[in-house]
Amino acid sequence: MTTEAYHPGLEGVIAGETAISTIEGGLQYRGYSIADLAEHSTFLEVAYLLLHGKLPSEEELADFLAIYSESAEVDDSIIEFLRQIPLHVGAMDVLRTGISAISHFDPQLDDDSEGGNIAKAVRMLAQIPILIAARYRMTLGMDLIEPDPDLSFAANILYMITGKCPSEQRERAMDVSLILYAEHEFNASTFTARVVTSTQSDIYSAIVAAVGALKGPLHGGANERVMEVLEEVGSPDNAEDWIRDALAKKRRIMGFGHRVYKTGDPRAVILKRYCGELAEKTRNLELEKMADVIEGIVVEEKGLPPNLDWPSARLYHYLGLDVELYTPLFVASRVSGWAAHAIEQTANNRLIRPRSRYTGPTGQRFLPISGR
Numbered sequence: 001m002t003t004e005a006y007h008p009g010l011e012g013v014i015a016g017e018t019a020i021s022t023i024e025g026g027l028q029y030r031g032y033s034i035a036d037l038a039e040h041s042t043f044l045e046v047a048y049l050l051l052h053g054k055l056p057s058e059e060e061l062a063d064f065l066a067i068y069s070e071s072a073e074v075d076d077s078i079i080e081f082l083r084q085i086p087l088h089v090g091a092m093d094v095l096r097t098g099i100s101a102i103s104h105f106d107p108q109l110d111d112d113s114e115g116g117n118i119a120k121a122v123r124m125l126a127q128i129p130i131l132i133a134a135r136y137r138m139t140l141g142m143d144l145i146e147p148d149p150d151l152s153f154a155a156n157i158l159y160m161i162t163g164k165c166p167s168e169q170r171e172r173a174m175d176v177s178l179i180l181y182a183e184h185e186f187n188a189s190t191f192t193a194r195v196v197t198s199t200q201s202d203i204y205s206a207i208v209a210a211v212g213a214l215k216g217p218l219h220g221g222a223n224e225r226v227m228e229v230l231e232e233v234g235s236p237d238n239a240e241d242w243i244r245d246a247l248a249k250k251r252r253i254m255g256f257g258h259r260v261y262k263t264g265d266p267r268a269v270i271l272k273r274y275c276g277e278l279a280e281k282t283r284n285l286e287l288e289k290m291a292d293v294i295e296g297i298v299v300e301e302k303g304l305p306p307n308l309d310w311p312s313a314r315l316y317h318y319l320g321l322d323v324e325l326y327t328p329l330f331v332a333s334r335v336s337g338w339a340a341h342a343i344e345q346t347a348n349n350r351l352i353r354p355r356s357r358y359t360g361p362t363g364q365r366f367l368p369i370s371g372r
């Protein structure tokens with residue numbers, strides 16, 4: 001048995017260095033506070049910041065947007081392939097396959113230079129929303145909608161899914177959610193991307209693996225489970241009894257708790273404001289009231305504040321989006337953070353290979369199969 005310290009789930013372990021984001025002193029991306037970015041920036045500007053390490057000048061942003069717009073096309077054969085996937089297959093599983101498929105058409109597939117990887121990240125940023133919207137609309141038997149180069153990232157994704165250009169308020173709410181979802185240091189999916197990259201594998205492999213890690217309900221999959229909880233509760237009148245009973249039964253309440261935020265997730269606080277405004281606009285104040293009752297009791301009884309998935313689920317609901325889109329939307333944003341980490345890992349690589357503590361038997365005597 002190894003005598004080294006063992007931390008289940010790597011809790012509290014510093015497993016690497018990064019200059020991309022920190023939660024120390026309030027969440028910051030590349031040194032910019034998340035509150036400032038949510039207030040003043042746009043998702044694609046934040047993606048540029050994460051990938052290039054600095055905020056763009058007007059000219060740099062214009063070039064970035066031009067490359068992004070030019071990349072916003074998915075090969076027809078992939079769209080046709082998505083149609084062949086049985087309808088019961090979940091949106092995250094299809095998206096994982098779709099990202100793997102677009103890699104085969106990337107003109108710089110074998111270019112693992114920093115520039116090559118940034119170019120691939122921009123292509124993924126442009127094409128993932130197309131994959132998400134195409135699969136969603138094909139499962140409903142609807143015609144697919146091409147991206148509109150005149151729309152922002154946030155407006156385009158809503159347009160391609162719903163077929164309607166969003167109002168300014170809806171566009172901004174979506175944009176802020178994407179900014180908040182973009183990056184979060186060594187969370188499970190990002191760490192997965194870094195492990196894959198550390199073997200000198202390619203950026204698409206890292207992102208596809210990260211999608212698999214994000215899908216789980218303890219991580220990105222939680223935003224879909226949050227909506228299921230709210231649907232189960234049904235009304236503000238039922239909220240107190242429901243949540244007290246659920247906590248008494250030791251049920252895990254999706255959207256609450258966090259491995260590294262024990263006193264609150266600053267992103268949830270920021271998004272709650274947009275949620276409230278959109279709830280008012282869309283006449284969903286009852287749902288906000290219900291969420292407030294649940295939040296108050298989980299904090300009072302368990303001392304667990306909400307994480308980002310708690311308001312984001314409601315926000316997406318107010319935007320008229322179906323639940324199966326929620327975790328894919330997280331992917332559409334987080335691919336910027338994952339790619340930045342893959343690039344950072346490549347620039348200063350050391351194979352990630354920790355040790356395990358062995359708990360199995362030793363010294364077993366091998367018996368030939370006939371004698372077992």
Ligand SMILES: CC(=O)SCCNC(=O)CCNC(=O)[C@H](O)C(C)(C)COP(=O)(O)OP(=O)(O)OC[C@H]1O[C@@H](n2cnc3c(N)ncnc32)[C@H](O)[C@@H]1OP(=O)(O)O
Nearest residue numbers: 217218219220222251252253254255256257258259307309
């Ligand atoms: C964007 C994101 O990915 S944010 C995370 C999204 N995930 C969720 O919302 C899922 C719900 N939350 C959770 O499962 C957890 O809080 C996690 C996985 C996020 C973090 O958990 P950890 O740091 O591993 O804490 P751990 O699971 O050990 O929980 C510590 C205690 O709090 C309890 N707890 C933690 N979260 C919750 C919750 N959401 N509901 C009820 N109890 C909870 C645990 O049961 C445990 O109690 P115990 O000590 O009595 O056994």
Ligand SMILES: O=C([O-])CC(=O)C(=O)O
Nearest residue numbers: 183184186187188259260
């Ligand atoms: O940091 C984590 O463990 C999960 C999270 O909030 C994120 O990935 O945004």
